[in-house]
Amino acid sequence: MPTLIPSAARAMAVFEVFAREKRELSNSDLARLLQLPETSTSDLLHTLHSLGYLTRTARNRRFYPTGRLLEIVRQIAENDPLGVVAREAVERLAALTNESAYFSVLEGQHVRVVAVQPSREPLRYIVEVGSHAALHASATGKALLGLLPPEEARAMLAKSGMRRLTERTVVDPDKLMAEIAKMRQRGWYDSREEGSDGVYGLAATGWLAGTPAGVALAGPTERVKKNRDAYVAALLEVRDTVLDKE
Structure with missing residues (x-):
């Protein structure tokens, strides 16, 4: 029987939150919206940032998705x-x-x-x-x-x-x-x-x-x-x- 991987579900939930909120978000913002502890949210955001899926604003260090996910989706859609x-x-x-x-x-x-x-x-x-x-x-x-x-x-x-x-x-x-x-x-x-x-x-x-x-x-x-x-x-x-x- 397949098992639900919580970390994968949380990663996708991050992008769903950004799509809904349509703005830059801090670690605490995302923790509240995802209903997760701030430490867990910090690790999740750090991973997505390191992989190039999130960027951080220079002034307030808030997060926002990059175009990498869009490019991957575009390549998938083409085929x-x-x-x-x-x-x-x-x-x-x-x-x-x-x-x-x-x-x-x-x-x-x-x-x-x-x-x-x-x-x-x-x-x-x-x-x-x-x-x-x-x-x-x-x-x-x-x-x-x-x-x-x-x-x-x-x-x-x-x-x-x-x-x-x-x-x-x-x-x-x-x-x-x-x-x-x-x-x-x-x-x-x-x-x-x-x-x-x-x-x-x-x-x-x-x-x-x-x-x-x-x-x-x-x-x-x-x-x-x-x-x-x-x-x-x-x-x-x-x-x-x-x-x-x-």
């Missing part, structure tokens, strides 16, 4: 299997359609974008890695809801608030769930100017190592509408390459 698959998927989809392609995962009541390949067209949809899309008003949001049992999807929608973003945003949960059921049957999802005026999105979803994930494209409504059949074919081809349906 994250999810990130690798996501980048490959959006590069392929953008090459096939020349529309902005993005890969997203379900995060709480939001859709989080983890990879983007922008279109080369002057008029294009712009989305950034790390941004969030509304569950009820984006093609990917609907597609991710379509992966869930209906009662779970409804509960998630209720928590999300279903705010009206454009005149076409569907804010009636019954109507939206009926739309999602129809889209699930055909195998792909869309959002026509429901999240942003003038933007038409297409999405398909599946599972990546047990994580609900989706690949999507978006662009100006008229261009996507004109090329929709070809775009859907490309979308499903990429989806079937990188995601499991079950």
Whole structure:
């Protein structure tokens, strides 16, 4: 049976405290916030400082994290299997359609974008890695809801608030769930100017190592509408390459 290592847990707790407090902290500050004796806190901070994870201010000798942990996390993220698959998927989809392609995962009541390949067209949809899309008003949001049992999807929608973003945003949960059921049957999802005026999105979803994930494209409504059949074919081809349906 694995054993919890208290010293490792305390080291991680130090960074959680700094993230919460957002300021330089003294040994006594950290001892109080960690609920540890000052002697134990001093040893812990000395170790993290010696390893380069903490620095000390010149004037008051308070502690604050360095960028070393961030750099290590960045290097890990670059080789994250999810990130690798996501980048490959959006590069392929953008090459096939020349529309902005993005890969997203379900995060709480939001859709989080983890990879983007922008279109080369002057008029294009712009989305950034790390941004969030509304569950009820984006093609990917609907597609991710379509992966869930209906009662779970409804509960998630209720928590999300279903705010009206454009005149076409569907804010009636019954109507939206009926739309999602129809889209699930055909195998792909869309959002026509429901999240942003003038933007038409297409999405398909599946599972990546047990994580609900989706690949999507978006662009100006008229261009996507004109090329929709070809775009859907490309979308499903990429989806079937990188995601499991079950």
